[in-house]
Amino acid sequence: xxxxEFKSVGDASWxxxxxxxxxxxxxxxxxxxxxxxxxxxxxxxxxxxxxxxxVDTSAAEALGAVCxxxxxxxxxxxxxxxxxxxxxxxxxxxxxxxxxxxxGEALVGVAAPTEELAEKALRAxxxxxxxxxVITTMEQARKDGAEPIHDTVLxxxxxxxxxxxxxxxxxxxxxxxxxxxxxxxxxxERSFKTSRIYHAQxxxxxxxxxxxxxxxxxxxxxxxxxxxxxxxxGQIYDIPLSKVxxxxxxxxxxxxxxxxxxxxxxxxxxxxxxxxxxxxxxTTREEDMHDHVRYPSEIKLKLGMxxxxxxxxxxxxxxxxxxxxxxxxxxxxxxxxxxxxxxxxLPNMKYVGTAVYTNKTPSCAMQGFGAPQAHFAVECLMDxxxxxxxxxxxxxxxxxxxxxxxxxxxxxxxxxxxxxxxGVPELLKTGAELIGWxxxxxxxxxxxxxxxxxxxxxxxxxxxxxxxxxxxAEMIDYSGAIVKLNEDGTVDLIQSLMDHGGGTNHAIxxxxxxxxxxPTHMVGLSPCDTRTSLYDVTTHATRGxxxxxAAALKAAKEVKAQIIDWAARVLDVLPESLVIEPDEDLGQGxxxxxxxxxxxxxxxxxxxxxxxxxxxTISSSQSMRQVNCPPAxxxxxxxxxxxxxxxxxxxxxxxxxxxxxxxxxxxxxxxQLIGGLSKGQGYALTExxxxxxxxxxxxxxxxxxxxxxxxxxxxxxxxxxxxxxxHTYEPxxxxxxxxxxxxxxxxAAAAFGNAVYNALGIRFxxxxxxxxxVLAALAAEKSTKSRQAAPKAPAPVAE
Amino acid sequence: MKKYTVRLTLNGTPxxxxxxxxxxxxxxxxxxxxxxxxxxxxxxGECGACTVHVNGKPTLSCLELAVSADGADVVTxxxxxxxxxxxxxxxxxxDNNAVQCGYCTPGMIMVGRNLLDENPNPTEDEVRTHxxxxxxxxxxxxxxxxxxxGAGSAGAFxxxxx
Ligand code: FES
Ligand code: FES
Numbered sequence: 029x030x031x032x033e034f035k036s037v038g039d040a041s042w043x044x045x046x047x048x049x050x051x052x053x054x055x056x057x058x059x060x061x062x063x064x065x066x067x068x069x070x071x072x073x074x075x076x077x078x079x080x081x082x083v084d085t086s087a088a089e090a091l092g093a094v095c096x097x098x099x100x101x102x103x104x105x106x107x108x109x110x111x112x113x114x115x116x117x118x119x120x121x122x123x124x125x126x127x128x129x130x131x132g133e134a135l136v137g138v139a140a141p142t143e144e145l146a147e148k149a150l151r152a153x154x155x156x157x158x159x160x161x162v163i164t165t166m167e168q169a170r171k172d173g174a175e176p177i178h179d180t181v182l183x184x185x186x187x188x189x190x191x192x193x194x195x196x197x198x199x200x201x202x203x204x205x206x207x208x209x210x211x212x213x214x215x216x217e218r219s220f221k222t223s224r225i226y227h228a229q230x231x232x233x234x235x236x237x238x239x240x241x242x243x244x245x246x247x248x249x250x251x252x253x254x255x256x257x258x259x260x261x262g263q264i265y266d267i268p269l270s271k272v273x274x275x276x277x278x279x280x281x282x283x284x285x286x287x288x289x290x291x292x293x294x295x296x297x298x299x300x301x302x303x304x305x306x307x308x309x310x311t312t313r314e315e316d317m318h319d320h321v322r323y324p325s326e327i328k329l330k331l332g333m334x335x336x337x338x339x340x341x342x343x344x345x346x347x348x349x350x351x352x353x354x355x356x357x358x359x360x361x362x363x364x365x366x367x368x369x370x371x372x373x374l375p376n377m378k379y380v381g382t383a384v385y386t387n388k389t390p391s392c393a394m395q396g397f398g399a400p401q402a403h404f405a406v407e408c409l410m411d412x413x414x415x416x417x418x419x420x421x422x423x424x425x426x427x428x429x430x431x432x433x434x435x436x437x438x439x440x441x442x443x444x445x446x447x448x449x450x451g452v453p454e455l456l457k458t459g460a461e462l463i464g465w466x467x468x469x470x471x472x473x474x475x476x477x478x479x480x481x482x483x484x485x486x487x488x489x490x491x492x493x494x495x496x497x498x499x500x501a502e503m504i505d506y507s508g509a510i511v512k513l514n515e516d517g518t519v520d521l522i523q524s525l526m527d528h529g530g531g532t533n534h535a536i537x538x539x540x541x542x543x544x545x546x547p548t549h550m551v552g553l554s555p556c557d558t559r560t561s562l563y564d565v566t567t568h569a570t571r572g573x574x575x576x577x578a579a580a581l582k583a584a585k586e587v588k589a590q591i592i593d594w595a596a597r598v599l600d601v602l603p604e605s606l607v608i609e610p611d612e613d614l615g616q617g618x619x620x621x622x623x624x625x626x627x628x629x630x631x632x633x634x635x636x637x638x639x640x641x642x643x644x645t646i647s648s649s650q651s652m653r654q655v656n657c658p659p660a661x662x663x664x665x666x667x668x669x670x671x672x673x674x675x676x677x678x679x680x681x682x683x684x685x686x687x688x689x690x691x692x693x694x695x696x697x698x699x700q701l702i703g704g705l706s707k708g709q710g711y712a713l714t715e716x717x718x719x720x721x722x723x724x725x726x727x728x729x730x731x732x733x734x735x736x737x738x739x740x741x742x743x744x745x746x747x748x749x750x751x752x753x754x755h756t757y758e759p760x761x762x763x764x765x766x767x768x769x770x771x772x773x774x775x776a777a778a779a780f781g782n783a784v785y786n787a788l789g790i791r792f793x794x795x796x797x798x799x800x801x802v803l804a805a806l807a808a809e810k811s812t813k814s815r816q817a818a819p820k821a822p823a824p825v826a827e
Numbered sequence: 828m829k830k831y832t833v834r835l836t837l838n839g840t841p842x843x844x845x846x847x848x849x850x851x852x853x854x855x856x857x858x859x860x861x862x863x864x865x866x867x868x869x870x871x872g873e874c875g876a877c878t879v880h881v882n883g884k885p886t887l888s889c890l891e892l893a894v895s896a897d898g899a900d901v902v903t904x905x906x907x908x909x910x911x912x913x914x915x916x917x918x919x920x921x922d923n924n925a926v927q928c929g930y931c932t933p934g935m936i937m938v939g940r941n942l943l944d945e946n947p948n949p950t951e952d953e954v955r956t957h958x959x960x961x962x963x964x965x966x967x968x969x970x971x972x973x974x975x976x977g978a979g980s981a982g983a984f985x986x987x988x989x
Contacts, residue, residue, distance in 0.1 A: 042921045042922075043921070043924070043926065045929070046920075046921045046926055047913070047921070048929075049926045049929030049932050050904075050913065050917040050920050050921060050926060050929075050932055050936060051864065051904065051905065051907070051908055051913070051917065052862070052863070052864015052865065052903065052904035052905045052933045053864065053905070054864075054929055055863065056863075056866075056930060058863075058866075058867060059857075059863035061858075061861070227964075228962075228964050229928075229930075229964055230866070230868050230874065230876060230928065230930035230931050230962065230963070230964055230965075231866075231868075231928070231930045232867070232868070278928070278929065279928060280866075280928050280929070280930030281927075281928040281930055281964050281965055282928075283964070310867070312870060313868065313869040313870060313871075313873075313874075528927075528928060529927035529928025529929065529930075529965045530927060530965075531927070695923075695924040695970075696924050696927075698924075699924050699927060699965075699966055699967075699969075699970050702966065702967035702968075702969045702970070703927065703964075703965050703966050703967040704967070705967050706964075706966070706967030706968065707964070707967075731871075731873070732869050732873045732874065732962075733873050737962055737964065739959050739960070739961075739962065739968075740954075740955050740958050740959050740961065740963075740968040740971070740972065741955045741956065741959035743967060743968045743969070744969075745951055745955075745972075746951060746969045746972050746973055749967075749969055
């Protein structure tokens with residue numbers, strides 16, 4: 029909702045970190061340097077799967093370098109993403125590995141006074157490998173007799189054997205799926221495949237660690253959670269948390285890739301502790317590309333329905349390739365299944381998610397966490413069913429989506445809530461008008477070289493993983509904030525919550541300003557670290573404004589109550605009679621009594637009064653968990669143009685809608701949607717990663733351009749993208765706000781798939797829909813047509 | 828390793844460095860000068876995050892040897908705002924919300940500034956062609972295009988004439 033009733037919330041102020049960012053003075057982890065700093069490099073495995081027979085670092089040490097091998101690091105395995113609670117946390121990592129499980133696996137850390145010397149020392153290290161069977165596909169991995177990638181993992185303190193390289197399996201059952209399918213009049217089943225793309229955040233992961241004289245450490249790292257980084261480092265190196273200080277530095281993009289503690293962070297700490305010097309590790313792009321990718325998926329989806337298309341049963345089998353380490357497959361599989369359950373009403377469903385180890389770059393969270401994969405399958409299949417039934421996909425979906433009053437699964441079966449705000453009908457109506465939905469061509473009706481098509485997909489992401497249960501949670505989800513009134517009436521907001529770039533911290537400063545009744549510019553974002561801030565789990569699950577903003581609002585409410593209380597005494601009126609409002613001319617918040625015009629003072633005057641009379645600082649420190657996880661709905665309409673000579677697909681127009689409740693940063697929110705479209709276009713049409721099946725090497729070798737991140741000239745033009753917002757108010761969110769960020773991408777691939785179908789009359793069940801695939805499909809269609817064989821789109825199977 | 832003396836005018840100030848033959852201009856700027864606004868994104872000319880002006884031309888400092896820049900006039904993002912006043916393009920980036928994580932921003936602004944110097948009122952197509960080598964993963968580029976056009980002599984983004 030774009031609201032005019034608020035003063036700060038929804039205003040068009042420059043983002044608070046903007047000036048630092050446009051002048052180059054903002055500091056990101058790669059920009060940090062400290063006195064007497066050494067430089068670290070990491071020796072990475074050239075083999076995808078190999079036992080380490082021996083490591084000889086003597087030549088490196090003779091050069092003056094310090095080395096960190098498996099023998100030097102704590103041997104207890106950990107999981108680098110401690111968002112999940114211990115029973116859900118599969119631990120298979122050590123600081124450097126005992127065995128190479130993917131090309132690029134960190135085996136030895138090296139530090140030296142110069143980076144050049146560190147690199148020279150690294151090359152002097154000798155490792156003897158025993159090369160093992162390289163496993164690059166899930167089928168290979170699950171075959172009997174396949175080389176085990178991990179023998180066991182640590183789960184809740186116990187060794188859990190890994191059988192057939194299956195990292196974890198999860199099932200969800202709702203209702204009676206067999207009965208449901210037995211009653212179905214139509215059944216349709218399709219298989220979908222999504223790719224293993226690279227996050228391509230602009231900032232390569234970096235870290236600086238300074239050992240302190242008291243045995244503690246200070247760390248500057250690329251991370252989505254300074255507190256989780258702190259807790260892990262404390263656990264791994266057995267340092268009390270009061271002596272582990274992780275500083276908040278700006279993130280140069282992340283998109284999920286720093287939800288876990290980055291692999292170089294504990295290596296850097298180990299080196300610094302061993303060397304007795306501060307150490308910096310700034311990874312190269314090539315290293316970064318070998319470090320993290322998005323979870324790919326192979327999804328088999330079967331839906332059973334009545335003749336009119338009313339869904340009554342669904343079965344989904346999702347297989348995901350986690351690569352060499354299981355960073356978070358358990359919550360991922362829960363998320364995927366839960367997001368599926370929340371898209372359309374399904375009284376009977378069965379879900380089986382299986383995660384499999386391979387010798388490839390580890391998969392981790394990336395914008396959407398299971399939702400883009402679920403959306404691609406479900407939104408494409410719903411479009412296909414609507415077409416088969418001769419229904420308008422918009423009406424078909426509106427009739428069956430999970431909306432107001434329904435149950436939303438925030439991230440798997442453990443976080444659920446009742447839906448209290450729902451802008452879906454408005455989003456679809458507006459989007460359809462903006463794109464010209466009624467004027468779209470008939471699928472497959474065009475014959476020229478260039479063919480246009482319009483596609484639609486809808487969906488959501490969760491806003492956090494809040495839930496009402498007092499114990500037994502699968503995931504940790506709470507935030508903290510400190511708000512304090514300074515002696516001149518300005519306000520400091522101290523919050524460890526990280527901003528990925530979307531403007532979360534700026535938005536939260538507006539929430540605080542709104543509550544206190546002071547102008548936005550009076551609330552400053554304080555630099556902070558783990559010692560001076562309250563815990564925040566991590567900026568993930570689109571929880572920043574909804575959960576982090578709510579914690580800050582709680583603190584601001586308390587501060588406001590104190591301001592009113594003191595002002596009432598000073599002005600000699602009842603506290604209930606006072607209000608605070610921003611006065612732009614004064615540049616201050618003004619406290620006044622509407623009934624007694626002369627009883628007024630600015631917040632600054634009150635603050636000065638309290639200061640000069642030694643009455644203390646007004647402040648509040650609050651921590652909270654949201655008990656809901658409302659869906660941040662989104663709608664995607666895209667128009668593509670397919671060049672049938674080259675197979676290239678151009679994105680021509682888009683209408684993107686968001687139901688994020690109250691829009692706190694309107695222009696930035698619109699920017700989130702457009703950024704989502706860009707990443708969505710890459711995901712749907714171009715981006716992919718391949719691994720050599722023989723060697724397990726990344727075929728791109730770490731060349732970024734091979735990843736095909738969209739560039740400016742490949743993106744739709746400014747005037748061809750519309751963004752719009754639903755007029756909703758989320759009653760459980762701060763000033764009615766819920767999430768937006770990840771939702772901005774989730775339905776993208778399905779919208780592109782449906783648009784390509786509209787242009788060509790051909791369905792694609794695998795992304796990216798590359799020119800090669802388009803040309804092959806066109807050629808296949810031509811030969812089919814010439815033989816006058818099967819219908820071009822597969823029809824639902826009647827049972 | 829043999830060291831060479833390199834003299835630059837950096838953001839208007841004469842500077843002198845002793846560098847190895849293989850030292851990159853990017854490293855001189857980031858490590859010796861601690862001007863960290865110029866970013867490392869890839870080191871091999873793929874992303875544009877390291878763009879600076881060398882004798883007025885946008886240059887990928889990750890591909891430029893410091894010795895080959897000897898005698899040059901180099902301007903980094905830190906040299907753009909003069910006397911505490913933001914460059915109009917920097918202001919336009921803020922007005923148009925063209926900054927998200929901000930990691931690509933310095934390179935974007937350096938390339939955009941160069942375009943505007945050569946062509947004070949570029950069309951959208953001219954912006955797209957000139958800036959196509961600059962990667963941004965956050966914004967989807969629309970706001971950046973608007974920001975560059977908004978800092979041109981027309982003072983605003985304008986739709987192409989039909
Ligand atoms: S760092 Fe120079 S182009 Fe990427
Ligand atoms: S703003 Fe993040 S990469 Fe451009």
